[in-house]
Amino acid sequence: xxxxxxxxxxxxxxxxxxxxxxxxxxxxxxxxxxxxxxxxxxxxxxxxxxxxxxxxxxxxxxxxxxxxxxxxxxxxxxxxxxxxxxxxxxxxxxxxxxxxxxxxxxxxxxxxxxxxxxxxxxxxxxxxxxxxxxxxxxxxxxxxxxxxxxxxxxxxxxxxxxxxxxxxxxxxxxxxxxxxxxxxxxxxxxxxxxxxxxxxxxxxxxxxxxxxxxxxxxxxxxxxxxxxxxxxxxxxxxxxxxxxxxxxxxxxxxxxxxxxxxxxxxxxxxxxxxxxxxxxxxxxxxxxxxxxxxxxxxxxxxxxxxxxxxxxxxxxxxxx
Amino acid sequence: xxxxxxxxxxxxxxxxxxxxxxxxxxxxxxxxxxxxxxxxxxxxxxxxxxxxxxxxxxxxxxxxxxxxxxxxxxxxxxxxxxxxxxxxxxxxxxxxxxxxxxxxxxxxxxxxxxxxxxxxxxxxxx
Numbered sequence: 001x002x003x004x005x006x007x008x009x010x011x012x013x014x015x016x017x018x019x020x021x022x023x024x025x026x027x028x029x030x031x032x033x034x035x036x037x038x039x040x041x042x043x044x045x046x047x048x049x050x051x052x053x054x055x056x057x058x059x060x061x062x063x064x065x066x067x068x069x070x071x072x073x074x075x076x077x078x079x080x081x082x083x084x085x086x087x088x089x090x091x092x093x094x095x096x097x098x099x100x101x102x103x104x105x106x107x108x109x110x111x112x113x114x115x116x117x118x119x120x121x122x123x124x125x126x127x128x129x130x131x132x133x134x135x136x137x138x139x140x141x142x143x144x145x146x147x148x149x150x151x152x153x154x155x156x157x158x159x160x161x162x163x164x165x166x167x168x169x170x171x172x173x174x175x176x177x178x179x180x181x182x183x184x185x186x187x188x189x190x191x192x193x194x195x196x197x198x199x200x201x202x203x204x205x206x207x208x209x210x211x212x213x214x215x216x217x218x219x220x221x222x223x224x225x226x227x228x229x230x231x232x233x234x235x236x237x238x239x240x241x242x243x244x245x246x247x248x249x250x251x252x253x254x255x256x257x258x259x260x261x262x263x264x265x266x267x268x269x270x271x272x273x274x275x276x277x278x279x280x281x282x283x284x285x286x287x288x289x290x291x292x293x294x295x296x297x298x299x300x301x302x303x304x305x306x307x308x309x310x311x312x313x314x315x316x317x318x319x320x
Numbered sequence: 321x322x323x324x325x326x327x328x329x330x331x332x333x334x335x336x337x338x339x340x341x342x343x344x345x346x347x348x349x350x351x352x353x354x355x356x357x358x359x360x361x362x363x364x365x366x367x368x369x370x371x372x373x374x375x376x377x378x379x380x381x382x383x384x385x386x387x388x389x390x391x392x393x394x395x396x397x398x399x400x401x402x403x404x405x406x407x408x409x410x411x412x413x414x415x416x417x418x419x420x421x422x423x424x425x426x427x428x429x430x431x432x433x434x435x436x437x438x439x440x441x442x443x444x445x446x
Contacts, residue, residue, distance in 0.1 A: 215346075275379075276367040279424035284370030287383040294372060306422030307382075313424055 004020040016188035022162040023180040025144075028093045029165045036126055039086070067177060078182070097165055099176035100129075102146050110148040113156030113169035115195060116202040116296060117259055118270040122221075123148070131221050132247070134259035135272045136207045140214035141181050149175045158191035160206050166192045181208035188269065197295035201275020221263070225250050233315025240301065249320065258298065265319040271296070352438075359439025362432045371423070374440075384423060390440040398420050407437040 005221060008204050019034075050316065064070060084130035102108055112119040112176040139145045149158050151169040153252065158177065159166040167177040209217055227250035228234060237243065249262040267277050271293050272319030273301040276280045287309060289298045306313065353439040360376070363369075369377045371384035380386075392404045397418040400406045414423040428436075 270367075270370075274372055276365065278367065278426050280426040281367040281370040283422070283424055284367075284381045284383045288371070288381055291382050292379045306420065309422060309426050 013224075016161045016190065018161040022185070022187060023164070023182050025097055025164040025178055025180055026162055028097065031066045032090055032093055035089075039082070041236070042047050053289055066299075069272075094165070097178070098167070099178045100145050101176070103144070107139070107143065107145045108147060108148065110150070111137065111158060111169075113149070113151040113153075113158070113191065113195070114260070115153050116191070116198040116293070118202075119152070119206050119259070132260040133263060134267075135204060135269060136267050137204070138214065138217055139179070139181060139206060139208050140211050141184055141208045142211070144178045146306040147177045147179060149177055155193050156195045156202070157202075158189070160187050160189035160193035160204065168193060179206070181206065184208050184210050184213070185300055186274070190273075198293045201272065201274045201293045201296075203269065205268050205273060207268070225262075227251065228319065230316075231311070231315055233313075234307075234316075236304075236312050237315060239258060240304075261316065261319060263319060265317045277317075278318050279313040282316050283309045284314045288314055339436070355435050356442045357440040358431075359435035359437070359442075362428065362436050364434075365434070365438055366426055366428060368436070387440055393441070397423070404437040404441050407440065408433040411436055 008104045018043035021030045050065060051086075053065050057065070082270060105125065108123040110119075110121040110123055110129070112121070118135050120135070120137055121129040122133070124130050147158065147167075147171045149167055150173065151171045153171065155171070156169040157166050158169055160179065163179040163181055164177055167175050169175065185208055187206040187208065191199055191204075193199075195202070203233055228248070237248070238252055243251075245255040245258035247254050247256065247260045247262065249260075253261075265277075269275060270277045270281050270285055271289065274287070274293060284293060286301050287304065288300050288302070289296055290300050315318055363374060363377050366401060368374060368406040369379045371381040373382065373386040374386065375388055376415055390402075395416070396402050396407055396410050399418045408430070410417045411426075412428065412430065413425050415425060416419045
């Protein structure tokens with residue numbers, strides 16, 4: 001089975017596991033979740049036991065339960081101590097999850113929430129964009145990556161559960177979030193703040209490489225690209241209106257409203273994490289994206305003949 | 321008396337015939353359960369729903385024909401007889417099998433193609 005067509009594999013399982021941390025920025029969140037769940041269960045058991053005593057207990061026990069001492073200890077001292085410890089411990093545990101400023105030399109990527117996809121812009125050390133992608137983020141394992149999260153329209157929330165907690169993407173603001181993956185692999189993500197119709201179909205994938213593999217990937221992306229050889233698919237792309245919204249580096253297509261398609265053929269998914277990426281799904285998306293992801297900003301292109309649709313799908317699948 | 325006996329005989333024969341029909345509908349192509357299950361998973365994994373409405377598969381695309389009641393179809397892509405072998409060959413390389421078809425070649429193994437054919441021909445895929 002060619003791995004790139006396996007949606008489950010490329011997204012690291014769908015829906016992404018929320019209690020299976022894969023890096024230092026999601027471990028504290030998972031630990032805190034378990035502590036709250038187990039602590040809550042213990043407190044519930046104590047309260048239910050007290051209720052049992054109050055209803056059916058021996059008269060002497062019931063008297064002690066209703067006495068001043070029990071109220072002061074169980075009703076005041078216990079909650080104050082437990083909640084204070086929990087607050088201090090929780091803040092200590094999660095205080096570093098939201099980043100305040102880039103560290104020197106740290107990899108930086110700007111991820112912008114759009115209705116209903118993710119614009120991904122890799123930045124240089126000075127914070128200038130150097131390459132564009134969409135719906136997919138490539139990172140090296142074992143080092144932190146600083147994400148600058150913002151939004152182009154409404155509030156979205158960036159959430160890759162195995163790598164970090166949620167962070168809202170707010171128009172006019174830039175929130176900083178650190179992620180780190182400890183093992184190579186693909187980690188699924190999902191918009192976690194309702195952002196309109198196709199919100200549930202706004203998925204994301206983080207691809208974590210070994211350092212050598214990441215270096216190769218980055219060099220390949222940054223290398224100057226020869227213009228793609230003219231083809232029937234390219235001609236159709238440029239003359240059918242696609243270029244008004246999409247950019248393909250090295251061609252006349254310089255639209256900015258939709259995802260950059262320079263490397264669309266190498267993406268794991270189509271339609272922001274909802275479909276595997278192959279010639280068939282590309283053709284289906286071009287002709288009929290409104291059925292696949294109702295309300296998305298791309299209109300249906302039903303005017304193409306079979307031959308034209310295949311030429312376009314071939315062209316896009318070849319943009320690695 | 322004779323008439324009544326004939327009536328009972330007819331009713332009996334009709335029941336037997338109906339029972340026989342049901343047998344045929346349940347196992348038309350001796351596809352085994354494992355293959356059908358794998359075929360359903362492959363159909364989902366490869367994103368066939370991007371163009372086809374297939375029962376139990378998301379999404380329900382409209383670019384290609386709906387594949388409900390597929391086992392009852394006469395022809396594949398309007399050209400080939402609808403048998404699992406022909407279907408598997410078509411799925412592996414549609415343009416080579418039916419030139420001019422809109423369906424592109426989608427990367428899959430022979431096993432995938434055979435399993436998807438079994439799934440589409442199975443009575444559950446209605």
